[in-house]
Each structure stands twice: as C-alpha cells, then as structure tokens.
Amino acid sequence: MQMLYISLALFLLANLAVGMWRVLRGPGVADRMLAAQLFGTTAVAILLLLAEAAKSNALRDVALVFALLAAVTAVAFVKRAWSMPEARDID
Amino acid sequence: MEALDFALGLFDILLVFLVLSLAWLVMSSEDLFRAIVLFVAFGLLMALVWVRLEAPDIALAEAAIGAGLTGALMMAALDRLSSVKPIQKVAASAQRKQLSLSSKVLPLIALVLIVLGLGYALLSLPEIADGLTPNVKENMAQSGVKNPVTAVLLNFRGYDTLLEMVVLLLALLSVWSLGGERKLSPRSTNPILGSLCRVLVPVLILVSCYLLWVGADAPGGAFQAGSVLGAAGVLLLLSGWHVEQKYLLWPLRFILILGSGVFIIMAAVLLLIQGGLLTYPVAQAGWMILLLESAATLSIGATLAALFLGGVPKSRVDQ
Numbered sequence: 151m152q153m154l155y156i157s158l159a160l161f162l163l164a165n166l167a168v169g170m171w172r173v174l175r176g177p178g179v180a181d182r183m184l185a186a187q188l189f190g191t192t193a194v195a196i197l198l199l200l201a202e203a204a205k206s207n208a209l210r211d212v213a214l215v216f217a218l219l220a221a222v223t224a225v226a227f228v229k230r231a232w233s234m235p236e237a238r239d240i241d
Numbered sequence: 242m243e244a245l246d247f248a249l250g251l252f253d254i255l256l257v258f259l260v261l262s263l264a265w266l267v268m269s270s271e272d273l274f275r276a277i278v279l280f281v282a283f284g285l286l287m288a289l290v291w292v293r294l295e296a297p298d299i300a301l302a303e304a305a306i307g308a309g310l311t312g313a314l315m316m317a318a319l320d321r322l323s324s325v326k327p328i329q330k331v332a333a334s335a336q337r338k339q340l341s342l343s344s345k346v347l348p349l350i351a352l353v354l355i356v357l358g359l360g361y362a363l364l365s366l367p368e369i370a371d372g373l374t375p376n377v378k379e380n381m382a383q384s385g386v387k388n389p390v391t392a393v394l395l396n397f398r399g400y401d402t403l404l405e406m407v408v409l410l411l412a413l414l415s416v417w418s419l420g421g422e423r424k425l426s427p428r429s430t431n432p433i434l435g436s437l438c439r440v441l442v443p444v445l446i447l448v449s450c451y452l453l454w455v456g457a458d459a460p461g462g463a464f465q466a467g468s469v470l471g472a473a474g475v476l477l478l479l480s481g482w483h484v485e486q487k488y489l490l491w492p493l494r495f496i497l498i499l500g501s502g503v504f505i506i507m508a509a510v511l512l513l514i515q516g517g518l519l520t521y522p523v524a525q526a527g528w529m530i531l532l533l534e535s536a537a538t539l540s541i542g543a544t545l546a547a548l549f550l551g552g553v554p555k556s557r558v559d560q
Contacts, residue, residue, distance in 0.1 A: 170282070189282045211455070215452075215469060227316060
C-alpha cells in the first residue's frame with residue numbers, strides 16, 4: 151500500500167513539473183495564477199499521500215493550512231488583477 | 242522495500258531539481274508578477290522539502306508564511322509599485338548597458354569563493370552529531386510541553402521568540418512611518434467574495450486556535466497560528482470589512498503590542514521571582530507558555546494583516 155501512495159505522490163510531483171510550463175509561458179496573468187493554484191492543490195494531494203504513507207498527522211495539518219491559504223492568495227490576486235485595466239487586456 | 246526506496250529517491254531528486262530551477266527562475270524573472278507566482282510555487286515546494294527532511298514544524302511554518310501570506314503581501318507591494326514602475330524600468334535598462342567585464346567577473350569570483358567556503362564547512366562537519374538533542378530530551382519533563390520544538394522556542398530559548406516578536410513590531414512600525422495613512426477598501430459588492438468570507442473566515446479562526454493548542458504536543462504554535470489568523474484578516478480587508486475608527490486607534494495598537502508586552506512583563510516578573518530570564522517554575526510552565534503563545538498569536542495575526550494594508554489604517558468614514 152505504501153508503494154502505491156509513494157508512486158502516486160511521485161506522479162503528482164511530475165505533473166507539477168509539467169505545470170511549471172504554464173507559469174513560465176503565461177501568456178496572461180490569470181494563466182500563471184491558475185497554474186500556481188493547481189500547484190497548491192497538487193501539493194495538498196501530495197502531502198495527504200505522504201501523510202498516509204508515513205502515518206503522520208502533522209502532515210495533514212500542513213495540507214490543511216495549504217488548502218486554506220491558497221484561497222486567500224487567489225482572492226488577493228483576483229482583487230488586484232480585476233481592478234487594473236492593463237491586466238485585463240493581456241488575458 | 243527496495244522499490245519503495247527507489248520511488249522515494251526519484252521523488253527527492255525531482256523535488257530538488259524543481260526547487261533549484263524555481264529558485265533560479267524567481268531570481269532571473271524580469272516580470273515581477275511572474276516572479277511572485279514562481280515564489281509562491283517555490284514556497285509550496287520548500288514545504289515539501291521540509292516534509293521530506295522530517296521537519297513538519299518548519300513545513301507548517303513555510304506553508305503558512307512562505308506559500309500562503311507572502312504571496313498576498315507581495316501582491317499588495319506590487320500594486321503600490323505600479324506607480325514607480327517606469328523609473329525602475331529605465332534603471333534596469335541603463336544598468337544592463339553598463340555591465341562591463343569586471344562587473345561580471347568579480348561576482349563570479351565571489352560566488353566561487355562562497356561555494357568553496359560553504360562546501361568546506363559542510364564537509365568538515367562530523368558525520369554523526371547529536372547537537373543539543375540529548376540536552377533537550379533530558380529537560381523535556383521540566384518544559385511544561387510535549388513538543389520539543391515548542392519547548393525550545395518558548396522555554397529553553399524563549400528570548401529568541403521574544404526578540405522575534407519585537408522584530409515583527411519594528412517591521413510594522415517602519416511600514417507605518419513610510420506608508421502614510423491607508424483607507425480601508427470599500428465594501429465589496431461581489432456576492433462570491435462575501436459568501437467565501439462567511440465560510441472561510443470562521444474556519445481560518447478555528448484552524449488558528451487548533452494550531453495554537455496543538456503546539457504543546459505536536460507541530461504547531463504561535464507563529465503558524467498567527468499567520469493563519471493574519472490570513473483571515475487579509476481576507477476580511479480584501480472584502481471591505483468595516484472597522485470603526487475608534488477601534489483602529491487604541492484597541493488595534495493594544496493588540497499589536499500585546500505579544501511583545503506580555504512576553505516582556507512575564508520575563509521581568511520571572512527575572513525577579515526566579516532569578517532568570519523566562520525560567521518558568523516547572524509546575525506552572527504549561528499554562529504560562531500557553532498564555533504567551535495566545536498573546537503572540539493575536540499580535541502576529543494583527544501585525545500581518547496590518548502589514549498587508551501597508552500603512553496606518555484609517556476608516557472610510559471620516560469622523
């Protein structure tokens with residue numbers, strides 16, 4: 151079972167590496183931000199898998215904090231991008 | 242078992258590769274917004290690195306501060322930078338033209354020397370070193386808590402945390418002395434943001450209390466709890482939370498200095514009674530640490546939210 155968790159975590163990390171392409175290429179700011187949000191979600195999944203593999207409750211807390219704070223970053227971004235006309239033009 | 246080690250090894254190699262390339266991209270990115278997004282991603286992966294190094298306490302702090310709040314703080318800073326952007330662009334292009342050979346070679350030599358020095362220091366370390374772990378283990382019974390990290394931060398080296406609290410306060414004071422007055426943003430009419438706030442803010446406060454409480458015997462503590470509380474504050478500020486002017490003056494300042502204040506009073510009282518700085522009596526150590534941490538959590542949360550605002554807060558309604 152542990153092997154399955156670790157392989158899945160590895161697969162998700164590889165996904166994250168592919169997602170970096172979108173952050174680098176953009177083209178719009180929203181594309182970059184959404185890619186970063188995808189990173190956050192993937193990291194939560196990786197942490198939960200590692201927590202299950204290592205039987206560690208502390209890692210679930212880390213995942214919880216990640217999930218909560220990703221939403222705050224997203225709101226900060228949306229408030230910024232949608233109040234600035236130039237950001238809207240790029241999208 | 243061998244296959245498991247192999248998979249974990251692959252995971253670590255990929256993680257190290259990603260972290261290093263992200264670090265490079267953050268530093269070399271000319272587009273500041275891209276740099277912020279990359280930095281948030283870097284924070285996420287750093288938390289994973291700490292998890293793999295079996296340091297869940299630091300992973301939690303990195304998740305709360307590095308990947309969470311820093312992104313929002315930097316975004317606010319970028320917002321205010323937009324008025325000075327043209328100057329910065331001119332300066333950058335002027336700099337690029339002037340880069341001569343010696344200004345490229347000298348940093349390279351300095352970097353090589355630093356790498357050599359660090360490499361030497363790393364290789365000359367003893368292979369197996371216990372450090373202070375045995376000392377901490379011996380004295381755990383007297384610390385009043387069960388989590389060794391909390392014991393070190395709040396008991397054995399409590400003055401470190403005391404000074405950190407003062408540093409946070411100083412950071413806010415310098416921002417306030419530079420930033421002028423900032424009006425709270427108008428109430429958002431966006432129904433999505435409103436309902437998100439109603440759901441998320443109570444959960445953030447609950448998780449903050451949980452992290453504070455769990456810090457006594459598992460990873461958690463004042464800094465993590467404080468930054469989650471700060472995130473709740475940031476969310477409320479973004480949604481145009483209305484605070485009356487009278488609460489922004491003394492009540493806010495009281496909460497901001499509460500952490501450092503309680504710490505200093507506690508240190509002074511213990512210095513008089515026990516004869517040592519922050520040497521708690523064994524029987525009372527547990528609740529004393531909890532009191533210090535609760536005060537620190539409130540102050541850290543308020544300080545971070547105030548830092549996000551970037552100036553002395555002022556109510557929208559002039560009085």
